[in-house]
Amino acid sequence: MTNEAIILAGLAGVLFSAAPIVFAVIGETISERAGVINLSMNGTILLSAMGGFAVSLASGSLILGFVAGAAIGALVALVVAFASITLKQSQVAVGFVLTLLCRDLSYFLGNPIMGQTGPRLPQLVLPGLAQIPILGPLFFQQDIMTYLSFAVVILAWIFIFKTKAGLELRGIGEKPAAAYVRGSKVEGLRYLYVAVGGALAGLAGPMYSLSVKAGWKGTISGLDGIGWIALAITIFGGWNPFRAAMGAWLFAFLQWLGLVLQPSLPGIPSQVLQVAPFPLMILTLLLVNLGNAEWVERSLARLPEKARKRAAKILRAMRATPPAALGTPFEKD
């Protein structure tokens, strides 16, 4: 293989390994657009990875595995919805408990199937398209879920910003009272979108256990932590599907870069390079949030007109403002 081919294969691998994160981030984006933080992400991914693998193993069907993953994700999300929307409990508290509960459930229930070899999602080379130089090996020699990860980004963007239902979705997350007055069934819709978001995130699990990191290996599956990343990337993505997907790809790219650079950085242990993207994620979180901080606005006001406009422009480009009603319950009266 030439150097160019090696790099192309590496970048194709980045898109492949980012695909589950893309699904999780888009799912969380939809849920948060509706005003509900689903903090259970890390547990959801682990439980749906184990559940999807177990179902596939027992039935021999890949499709059933993915269906099971989505169902688990939707079910966990519905618990968050019920506790926060109907029972008015803290979304963060319920989500956090579910994170740990689902993680331990996956380890406990997955114990008997640990280390077994199950079905694995095959590569699906798209005839014709795969022969295009550069783009072919990069985009068109993936598996079906990776193709769908591209599609889900585009579809989510169109849905959120270009459809009437998407407008309503944004409405119940931004100004639920106003949406209610205009006739939106705020609570029912929140249930719906939290479940849909949970189902999308639930697909990320089987994408790992049936493809990216095939199998179930309990605590050493290497999946613990990915859900937290997905939550951080959702913020980085500013609740916009395209920006969110960019975040997922950037994260996977940085992890790949860590692997590639390792031989030339012998002083740094591999365990450190694997977590190296995290400080960078914090830095980006800081950058996208900086525009929201009060002292930044105050010090901007002191700058001369021209510099102020330029600085404000840069900050606005990076800035991500959460849906106004995110995390708060909706009271009809």
Place this chain on the structure above:
Amino acid sequence: MSHNRPTRLAFDVGGVVLAFVLTTLVLVAAKAPPLQAFYNILLGAAGNWDVAANVIVSWVPLVLATSGLLITFTVGLWNIGIEGQIILGGVFSTWALRTFQNSSLDPALILAIAVVAGMAGGALWAMLAGALKTFGGVNEIFGGLGLNFVATAINLWLIFGPWKRPGVASMSGTLPFDPKLWLPTLTPESRLAPASVVIAIVAIVAVFALVQGTYFGLRLKAVGRNPKAAYVLGVKTWQHMMAAFALCGLFAGLAGSMQVLAVYHRLIPSISSGYGYLGLMVAMLVNYSVPLAAPVALFFAALNVGSIQLPIVLKLDSSLAGVLQGSLVLLVLLTKGAKERLLGKAAK
């Protein structure tokens, strides 16, 4: 409508009962004998003096983490970054021991320096999350989570890099310290250090006094209830949040410090052992009440220690403890919500 005490109590008890029912269902689903599993946990936590002592060993960091979290919860903060603060406590304590172990200082003094260093490390890391929130507008949950990963990276880097064992670095951690730098234990074989238990008790009592008996605690509560109103009334909001972060960090750092000085006698990759997250669960389960935190933490510690034998005796994964803990917190939250919904907010 009966808003009487028995009805309300029925909801609280109902939550706990439902949690055991849920866990039993999980056991049945795993084709395991539920009664035998619960009995084995009991045996594993209270069957003899050795395991009972191990429960106390596990209670110390848990109650220290919970103590700190009760302060951040009082001011309305979700200090999820506590895991990282525990890790930094362990790292700073290890650093202090490494620095002074070959000096002529008295071992007791070196240990004291290590404890203070650990507390400083935890506080530093907590204030970093506080600074990200105050000056960067980064929500403490996401800043804290990110800092947890960074703390893990720092810890691993030290264990596999500058502080690695002579010869080959390994997941078993740094080289153990000289026994004269171990916190004295009850008996030579025991892992139970009376000093660490005293520290944990002092911590929870101090938090109780702070929250219930001082003006500072009252101001923390005011900020927690309604930051805007508190600000208008002259309470310096972000300064109090920062102080709460720092205080929580002190306790978290102390927990990490105790793990190094009293339990492992070295720095290991999983030095925080999830005690920070478990502390969050304890705080939620007791509905942020300080007096209840200590006994519930003891119960959670007993579940953790009691389930260690499950893989050997019943071929069950020890994560059963986590399943029961998670079910308890989840169902207590849900029944609390149901109680408020059915009996009205006054039932709180």
